[in-house]
Amino acid sequence: MHMKVQNVMTTDVASVEQDTPFKDIAELLIAREVSAVPVVDAGRRVVGVVSEADLLRKEEFRDQFYREGYRPPLRARLRDRLAGHAGHAEARGEVAADLMSTPAHTVGPGTTVVTAARLMDEHGVKRLPVTDDEGGLVGIVSRRDLLKVFVRGDEDISREVRDDVLTHSLWIETSDVKVATCRGVVTLSGHLRLRSEARLAARMVRRVNGVVDVVDEIGYDEDDTPRWQAS
Incomplete structure (x- = not known):
């Protein structure tokens, strides 16, 4: 329960320094097939994030490709710019410090995956650098990483429900409760003494x-729910 970022994050993190040139950043994004990389200082502390969109935010490049509503994939646009415009970028001295978004939105290894998902949604980002207490880069977590939580096998989910929830977490007799899981949907059946326990x-x-939904079919002997909570 409450899986943490440290359980799903990637520790082999591609990162750049503040003085990394445009071309090197673009080539790294293409080679690693990622949409963004953290920018770190000399102490490996995260100071920003540079993304495909950051690299392509220059007005002359937007005009070149957005005419007539044409929007090729970002990475394809990066390859085209490297082929035809890298010299101009280098001449202007574009480096990570000039291109990055800052401050970077980060999470700690002990952050729950639910909190990480909410932060991504709140800030409109696809990945978050993971930092230690000193702000040092220790990993990165993406939306795809968070989805790993929901692809657990049904038997694995049922086992955790039986062993951790029903047996160890509830201070009640649950031997009559049955658990069945299908595609992440857990059905609870059987019998308990009180409705509040169910x-x-x-x-x-x-x-x-990994639980997508719960179907509660547990019967009970006594409805001890206060009237204002009964519905």
């Missing part, structure tokens, strides 16, 4: 990594 079990199962 509700609690369903809520905790929803927090298990």
